[in-house]
Amino acid sequence: xxxxxxxxxxxxxxxxxxxxxxxxxxxxxxxxxxxxxxxxxxxxxxxxxxxxxxxxxxxxxxxxxxxxxxxxxxxxxxxxxxxxxxxxxxxxxxxxxxxxxxxxxxxxxxxxxxxxxxxxxxxxxxxxxxxxxxxxxxxxxxxxxxxxxxxxxxxxxxxxxxxxxxxxxxxxxx
Amino acid sequence: xxxxxxxxxxxxxxxxxxxxxxxxxxxxxxxxxxxxxxxxxxxxxxxxxxxxxxxxxxxxxxxxxxxxxxxxxxxxxxxxxxxxxxxxxxxxxxxxxxxxxxxxxxxxxxxxxxxxxxxxxxxxxxxxxxxxxxxxxxxxxxxxxxxxxxxxxxxxxxxxxxxxxxxxxxxxxx
DNA sequence: ATTTGCTTTTTCGTATACAAATAATTTGTT
DNA sequence: AACAAATTATTTGTATACGAAAAAGCAAAT
Numbered sequence: 103x104x105x106x107x108x109x110x111x112x113x114x115x116x117x118x119x120x121x122x123x124x125x126x127x128x129x130x131x132x133x134x135x136x137x138x139x140x141x142x143x144x145x146x147x148x149x150x151x152x153x154x155x156x157x158x159x160x161x162x163x164x165x166x167x168x169x170x171x172x173x174x175x176x177x178x179x180x181x182x183x184x185x186x187x188x189x190x191x192x193x194x195x196x197x198x199x200x201x202x203x204x205x206x207x208x209x210x211x212x213x214x215x216x217x218x219x220x221x222x223x224x225x226x227x228x229x230x231x232x233x234x235x236x237x238x239x240x241x242x243x244x245x246x247x248x249x250x251x252x253x254x255x256x257x258x259x260x261x262x263x264x265x266x267x268x269x270x271x272x273x274x275x276x
Numbered sequence: 277x278x279x280x281x282x283x284x285x286x287x288x289x290x291x292x293x294x295x296x297x298x299x300x301x302x303x304x305x306x307x308x309x310x311x312x313x314x315x316x317x318x319x320x321x322x323x324x325x326x327x328x329x330x331x332x333x334x335x336x337x338x339x340x341x342x343x344x345x346x347x348x349x350x351x352x353x354x355x356x357x358x359x360x361x362x363x364x365x366x367x368x369x370x371x372x373x374x375x376x377x378x379x380x381x382x383x384x385x386x387x388x389x390x391x392x393x394x395x396x397x398x399x400x401x402x403x404x405x406x407x408x409x410x411x412x413x414x415x416x417x418x419x420x421x422x423x424x425x426x427x428x429x430x431x432x433x434x435x436x437x438x439x440x441x442x443x444x445x446x447x448x449x450x
Numbered sequence: 451a452t453t454t455g456c457t458t459t460t461t462c463g464t465a466t467a468c469a470a471a472t473a474a475t476t477t478g479t480t
Numbered sequence: 481a482a483c484a485a486a487t488t489a490t491t492t493g494t495a496t497a498c499g500a501a502a503a504a505g506c507a508a509a510t
Contacts, residue, residue: 312494314496315495365505365506367505367506368505
């Protein structure tokens with residue numbers, strides 16, 4: 103195959119496996135707790151910082167807002183998270199854990215609190231720290247070369263277009 | 277929250293960023309070449325080893341056969357890959373790159389040959405090697421704990437598993 | 451030969467994940 | 481105030497990704 107550099111393939115395989123493991127782990131958690139990895143992460147973040155908006159939550163868990171909408175939809179469907187319209191900005195919604203959500207989070211085994219963390223808890227602190235440092239280095243390298251995600255260029259020029267009277271805005275009846 | 281260990285959160289954030297970067301990278305490749313990361317990986321594998329079956333291809337790229345079916349469907353839809361029924365076993369199909377597929381693969385810039393590799397090519401060999409070693413260590417740790425970290429012995433009858441209540445929301449009716 | 455059991459591909463359902471488009475609102479400019 | 485630009489949440493469309501089960505074929509046992 104590629105007459106690439108010697109270790110490029112190794113790195114790539116490792117990264118692939120890493121992601122594969124995360125996927126598998128997520129499925130397992132779902133079977134055990136009924137909640138998926140990303141959902142759990144969202145709940146944990148909301149437990150730490152209530153009343154986040156969709157965008158802010160998305161930023162904190164490194165996901166696209168559109169993805170977070172789906173995750174929150176499902177969590178809300180299960181009665182674990184609640185949307186409330188924001189008073190300050192009527193475009194925004196405030197996300198909060200419901201009582202059931204907090205309870206579910208409390209009941210979740212620590213080993214399942216995050217997709218990849220189960221295997222790491224057994225590590226001694228020294229190794230863990232080294233791992234954290236190494237990983238963040240890797241990420242930094244890849245990030246710089248991937249043209250940082252910061253310059254979020256908005257180009258949504260409002261357009262005049264008739265469409266279906268479909269609207270679901272912040273104020274939810276439910 | 278994961279305030280129990282100091283570096284656990286860092287590691288987790290890095291891993292998440294890693295996966296998010298891969299996703300972003302894949303999308304960018306798609307915009308440039310019209311082919312996504314997984315599709316590219318499948319094509320590369322078929323270029324190396326023609327006439328693979330779905331299962332075998334799935335094994336080689338660490339994916340579920342059901343996932344590979346979709347990937348091959350799309351590649352075939354673009355005329356890049358061809359399914360031919362196997363003579364030996366009429367259940368199987370043989371996968372091959374078409375002429376167009378080979379051409380497309382040849383035209384793909386090396387820097388896009390894999391989702392995460394673009395940023396790594398600029399690294400000197402020493403760093404790259406260290407990175408490879410570190411990564412494979414990480415993977416190994418996570419892998420072991422993902423395989424059988426729970427020596428929980430269960431006595432008695434296996435429980436019938438129960439899925440949780442699902443709620444419908446506006447979806448697309450195909 | 452029929453049954454039983456396994457493998458292989460496919461289909462279905464669910465859940466990420468992102469880009470682009472849209473709707474509603476807020477902010478800034480004139 | 482009126483108009484333009486930027487923001488926010490959502491919808492739509494496409495592509496992974498997996499598990500479960502259907503559909504078809506193969507192989508060994510009875």
